Amino acid sequence: MSELPRSAVATEITMNEKQILARLRELLADKFEVDPARITLEADLYHDLDLDSIDAVDLVIKLQEMTGKRITPEQFRGVRTIGDVVVAVDRLLAA
Numbered sequence: 001m002s003e004l005p006r007s008a009v010a011t012e013i014t015m016n017e018k019q020i021l022a023r024l025r026e027l028l029a030d031k032f033e034v035d036p037a038r039i040t041l042e043a044d045l046y047h048d049l050d051l052d053s054i055d056a057v058d059l060v061i062k063l064q065e066m067t068g069k070r071i072t073p074e075q076f077r078g079v080r081t082i083g084d085v086v087v088a089v090d091r092l093l094a095a
Contacts, residue, residue: 015089015090015093016090017086017087017090020085020086020089020090021039021041021082021086023066024039024082024085024086024089025039027059027062027063027066028049028059031058031062032049032051032055032058032059034049034050034051039082040082041081041082041083041086042081042082042083043081043082044080044081045059045079045080045081045082045085046080049082056076059085060076063085063089066089067089067092067093069092069093069095071092075088075091075092076088
């Protein structure tokens with residue numbers, strides 16, 4: 001069985017930042033009971049959205065399921081805001 005060219009695969013899974021934000025809103029509202037109105041690019045995961053370290057691990061697991069990619073701790077070490085998550089997921093999908 002032949003593999004698809006990398007560009008064909010990337011085209012199928014590419015999401016723009018607006019779509020990533022929309023998926024994050026759904027995910028955080030459904031799994032973490034965060035009010036979608038509070039989920040802005042500037043919102044701090046810990047201070048504004050009241051996530052804790054266990055929630056952060058759960059979020060990474062859900063993002064792995066969403067993207068189909070493995071996420072290393074280094075890739076999310078500096079993530080603090082929703083905007084940071086959007087950028088990190090965008091980079092992950094582009095890799």
